[in-house]
Amino acid sequence: MKKILKAPHTLPYQEVLKQLGSSENGLEPSEVLEKLHLFGKNEIPEPGKKPIWKIILKQFNNLMVYILLVAVLISFLTQHYVDVYVILAIILINVGIGFIQEYRAEGALEALKNLLVQRCKVIRSGILQTINATDLVPGDILVLEEGDNVPADARLIYSKNARITESSLTGEAVPVEKFDTILPDQIAFGDKSNMVWKSTFVTSGSIKAVVTATGLQTMIGEIASSLREINREQSSFQKKTNKLARQMALIAIGSALVLFLVTIFFQEIPLSESFLIALAALVATIPEGLPAVLSIVLAIGSYRMSKKNAIIREMTATESLGSVDTIITDKTGTLTQNTMTITRLWMPETNDVRVSGEGWESIGQFHGSKEDILTIEQLFEIAAHCHNSSIEINEKGQYQITGDPTEAAFLVLGNKAGKSKELEILEDVAFNSELKYRSTLVRKEGKKLRFYLGAPEAILSICTHSRDKEGNKIPLKDKSFIEDKLHLWSEESLRVLALAQKEEENQKEGQELEFVGLAGMIDPPRHGVFDAVKSCHEAGIRVIMATGDHASTALSIGKEVGIVKEGREKVFSELELSEMDPEEFDKAVQEADVFSRLTPMMKLKIAKSLQKNGSLIAMTGDGVNDAPALKQANIGISMGIMGTDVAKDASMMVLADDNFATIVRAVEQGRIVFNNARRTSFFLITTNFAEIFTLILTVMFGLPVPLTATQILWINIVTDGFCDKALATEKGKGNELNSPPIDQKENIINKSILPFLIISSIIMTSLAIFAFWWHLPHGVEKARTLTFISLAFSQLFNAINMRNLNGSAFSLGLFSNKWLNYALLVSVLITVLIIEIPVLSYAFKFQPVSFWEFLLWASLSSLVFWATEIFKYFKFRAS
Secondary structure, three states: OOOOOOOHHHOOHHHHHHHOOOOOOOEOHHHHHHHHHHHOOOOOOOOOOOOHHHHHHHHHOOHHHHHHHHHHHHHHHOOOHHHHHHHHHHHHHHHHHHHHHHHHHOOHHHHHHHOOOOEEEEEEOOEEEEEEHHHOOOOOEEEEEOOOEOOOEEEEEEEEEEEEEOHHHHOOOOOEEEOOOOOOOOOOHHHOOOEEOOOOEEEEEEEEEEEEEOHHHOHHHHHHHHHHHOOOOOOHHHHHHHHHHHHHHHHHHHHHHHHHHHHHHOOOOOHHHHHHHHHHHHHHHOOOOHHHHHHHHHHHHHHHHHHOOEEEOOOHHHHHHHHOOEEEEOOOOOOEOOOOEEEEEEOOOOOOEEEOOOOOOOOOOEEOOHHHHHHOHHHHHHHHHOOOOEEEEOOOOOEEEEOOHHHHHHHHHHHHOOOOOOOEEEEEEEEEOOOOEEEEEEEEOOEEEEEEEEOHHHHHHOEEEEEOOOOOEEEOOOOHHHHHHHHHHHHOOOEEEEEEEEEOOOOOOOOOEEEEEEEEEEOOEOOOHHHHHHHHHHOOOEEEEEOOOOHHHHHHHHHHHOOOOOOOOOEEEHHHHHOOOHHHHHHHHHHOOEEEOOOHHHHHHHHHHHHHOOOOEEEEEOOHHHHHHHHHOOEEEEEOOOOOHHHHHHOOEEEOOOOHHHHHHHHHHHHHHHHHHHHHHHHHHHHHHHHHHHHHHHHHOOOOOOOOHHHHHHHHHHHHHHHHHHHOOOOOOOOHHHOOOOOOOOOOOOHHHHHHHHHHHHHHHHHHHHHHHHHHHHOHHHHHHHHHHHHHHHHHHHHHHOOOOOOOHHHHOOOOOHHHHHHHHHHHHHHHHHHHOHHHHHHOOOOOOOHHHHHHHHHHOOHHHHHHHHHHHHHHOOO
């Protein structure tokens, strides 16, 4: 469907009414029915929910699951029923984890629908009436008052002192003024002051407006449509594990085929028996524990992140964070505290008085000379009385603001100075968007005083005098010194308001005002953000600010938190970006680190440009406006406190504390997760290589099969099954952020581990074959028992070695991973028990061994540890 009305902000409201076939008396019932039929309900269509059975079946659509199902079939046909039960249990565990994740994940469009207003006031047939917001149509005349949610996009007809909070769409924290005017076509979304948008909130004043768009035609509707069209790609981790599964399947099939051929040509075993041996080897070689242990690696990483206020909604994002090379962050509420804080005060004949303390907590001090602080006493009194706001702490322990946040900042200032509304208030006049100030009439010592608070240019235009430190009147014929101060503060990105007063007898409103002073406020950066940004840069991660705020404010905050580096001070606005061709646009995205006055679609376009050029991006945001880019990003990160439900449901990670610094801690944990996935995968693969090489080479030498499939599976379940999960708990070495991001194309198993694989496999295989050959004269079962001991203990020593692939295991402290210590003890105990307890040894076809035989082969197995330690010493000694 095409737009109902193009660019209504460029037309007089009378022309908008005419084009929509309406009038200030509203639509007639017949016209409403006709438009409802034409445009449909004012709602976001709810997507059809995917049946549970489809979600369950989807979890089986995984290469590793296919391989394991084949292994189940083979085990069943070869009557290895224990293998059947074990592998089926592993499959069901993984399917269960995936089902729970997906069932809870996709709710963005449903959350969008819940934002719709249930009831609203309209004028129809000249009569004011209340209707369901879903029944609104283009041409309806909306009536909005303070506290109302806006139910549709609309063009203003009339407004009185109207201000709207649009942070959910624009990211701008300060409420914006709304008034009827005609605006140019090329103007930023946040500057369309004659329009109101669905899902925003009326902070103050009253509005009459004509509905220009409903449902999916609204700005929030367009966002809903874009979310539906965005298909999130497989995560980096999913791609890597799928490739690993393919590699392992090829190795298993290839090894089984080689063993099949060897048994036929080297031992002339009958075809049927050779086939069964090969099938048994295939089942034993497949690392059936790999999917489970990778899930555990991700789960542990997710748990650790949750302890640091990063809540993971999709576990594969845990590892992908380690590959992030670009973070696109919103400003308000992420880099800053989303609280207007007064930090600077000034009166004529005083120096600047700085105010400490941040946010809505009324704790802070005044820094300046004692004389200056005493002089600005009257400024505190105005701040304490000239507002209509309150601050409370809700049940979650968070500050809840009632009224305008700007006025709440003056309430906090008054509280810091020990002032409250102690004077009798005779009249309170709300902020007037035409006059650009508010006023409060109080009684003080028998006199009536009117306090003023508002835009400096408006207040100064009606001020006639100020006072010196002795209280004498000073005519304000030349106001340039005040304007100079105002300009200086504005350059520092302070939002400046002026305060004034007058004695009110029978004088006319607005005459003979006394200029009292200026107050400068800012939304301050969060604590720790500068250090977090610095850590990102040191870790090779680019940080980009993409905000709906003004360029000067964005640039100032960007410099303060360290995002903007010297020589990269360029800021591009939506308007500038929209006029560029694709090549210029991509270049601008690479050149600048700050983007201002952005719409949701432009944030999405920036994210796509970065991905097209090979970046793996994390996108942060809290508003509805951020949802498309959050879903498009490789890792969408939403705010847990200030974030909308739409943003949370479109994201893969939620920050419980809304703090940018938390992202850096999550990235560090993501790199640890990747390393843990690598060490556990490598540990399992080394085991399987040693086992299959032992089988193939022993048969090639004309010897019997050295281990049965059940014995091999037991090694995989016990020694591997405990140690791999223990390796998943490694905490990292603390230097993860000292290196560049993990290449998103870097496989879990790559060339760097080939030397370890070769050394470990050769030693483990050689020991196993030698043990089998040495003890074969004493019977095949005795030989298999010692071979089992040799392989089992080699893997236990190899687990210790795997703790550190980039240095000596001793550098971490041999006993610093308590879970690995427990796993080693349990594995040793179980290995002893299945050999020594008659019932178990009979089931596994083991023969008793002497203490010295056990100790000899257990000790010789440590060669795998010492050999790799020597290799690592020579490889890493330079570093």
